[in-house]
Amino acid sequence: MARKNECIAMLLAGGQGSRLGILTKKIAKPAVPFGGKYRIIDFPLSNCVNSGIHTVGVLTQYQPLELNDYIGNGEPWDLDRTDGGVHILSPYQQIEGTEWYKGTANAIYQNINFIDKYDPEYVAILSGDHIYKMDYGEMLAFHKEKEAACTIAMLEVDWEEASRFGLMIVNDDGTIAEFEEKPANPRSNKASMGVYIFTWKKLRQYLIDDEAKEGSSNDFGKDVIPTMHNAGEKMVAYPFKGYWRDVGTIDSLWTANMDLISPEAEINLDDPTWKIYARSPSAPPQYISSHARVRNSMVAEGCNIEGDVDFSVLFANVTVEEGAVVRDSIVMPGSIIKKGAIVQYAIVAENATIGENAQVGAREQDCEKGEWGITVIGENVTINDKEKVPAKSMISEKEEA
């Protein structure tokens, strides 16, 4: 048995993220690049370390290669430890056969032995698809103070948007009276953030019971939490204030990136007391030439900019040649925007090439109504010289025959 841990974290990173389209064709959603040098998973991982949680199990299933490679031994997050550290937990073969993770609860169920090894009092269940900075330590203190079986982090969202979320109706004492999953007419604007802390002894039993139950979808939101609630366990809502975004769609991913360069940015990544850690490439500083014009943008190391960059997020080692324009766009590592090309309202994935004088994406005012949207250029795609890629299209790599 390992040294006893008060609280360990289990990070659900197996999701495909199909709403991100070609961006998640070869990588799991948590591995999607974000914010110039990060990947989505850097946020929950850094939050764990900054919160004092040093044992993290990362549950992977869909396209785990790049994610496994990225996490490696956990060194960028100080999670390469003798005691605890980060562990990749993939489905494995057992005596009774091999099972994929059937649902979020089943994923944790299949790793009960891993959790038991650390003999924790509490387990935090996190997901790998949100951008936020949060002290799980404060939430844990709240959970202990309330003597709850389950604490769910909650955020007040705009009433107009409330119907997109899983909502909670909360009593004055903080206990949860009722759950509503994406209701048409919301009675509450308190949304679940997908961050849970459970008292492990309780959760352990409910996971075993849920597994035995016929017809259960083995999901936290659909099965385990309602069952616990109906059984009269103490469920409380932990109020979180601050920036939190689900980046599960192309539009929300684009918007959250743009939030970083907004003068009224609600999320500050440049905070020495709450750093977001990432595995960084080894690249020299960015070079901005005398022909370049870079404004309102975030630019990572190794970039070589000779063109115009405005309201954009450029990842490491991006080249923007002379006369090229990148506007309101996200360009992921290693991509090249050649001379005279115009990239607008687009997400260009890793190692893509936009040919000379090509046009990618368009402004809303230049499109017919209903035809506008963010354009996505997939990994390793080459757009030919002078080619025009209209708004809202998705171009992915041609399959090798």
Next chain:
Amino acid sequence: MRANNVLGIIHAQSYGPNANGELTSIRTSASVPFGGRYRMIDFPLSDMVNAGMTQVGIITETNFQSLVDHVGSGRPWDLARKREGMFILPPYNTSSAMIGHETRLSSLYSISDFLNKSRQEYVLMTDTNTLYNINYRDLFKFHDEKGADITIVYKHGKAPALSDLMMFAIGDDKRINEISISNGGDAGVETNYSFNIILMRKSLLEYLVRNAIAHNYTSFERDVIQANLPNLKVYGYPITGYSAMIDSLKTYYKASLDLLHPENRKALFDPSKPIDTKICDNVPATYGLDAKVSNSLIADGCVIEGTVENSILFRDVKVERGAVIKNSIIMQGSVVSTNSTLNAVITDKNAVITPNKNLSGDESYPIFISKGTTV
């Protein structure tokens, strides 16, 4: 010879009175910041790792706190290893011989134990006031092909103003026929001067050093290399590609601005021979509404609202609205406030230029603002 049969020895302190001028008054020459995110030691250290060398000792003398902080366990260079890896070799006194690291010779003598217990048969020594990105394997091959006892990397050009500088007369076969030693008096003279990258068998180095110490000699260049020139086959390996030797604040300034030329950057930051450095987890650089940046190198964590031209900004530099920075080198964590103008200025780390200041040096004589100073 195989690269993992070569032991690396890096002198963290370059010897000589005016090695890097103001920048080294608080740190070793190895930990002088360079090129926006690097320290001088990153270049030889990365080259050694890129060549496939697996064991490196770093000889330190004084002021090595910043160096230890920078290299840590050696992890960024994959040198944090159970077997071999990176070793910091601070000075120590033995009861029999009170020898610290005052000179190149005595420092080599004081690491006798380290040399002795290393399994490598060859030693490659470098200094930390030099900039280059060469493939040491080519040097090893040259040494083997020539059947050399000692190979020294040299550069043809104007001699820097350094003491104990070896200058060579070299034959067509690259054999060094004559060595003269300058103490700064030959600065500017066109010559073949030593880049102090020296390769030889470990056993030969141990013998030469022991012998020199036994005779109470003090100079590695004069008493070890020059004195043994008639007995040994000493060859010169010419450095190609971009290189520079820093002998003053002025040459530091010039070498820094050399990076604004793409061909120099390409030579120094060749992606097939990457230069690694300590990771600091800064956010990417952000450019504001009024940012105007031209012909400059900008590191992570910078926040730019003003104008930057022909300059190098290290990590976490803040340039406020209306501030203008030209032909300058601004080190990590410095702040240039609203409506201040800098021209030909080098600020050390964490300097603060308050609003409405106007500082102007000359390209031949840049103004230096020391670490943590508020102007």
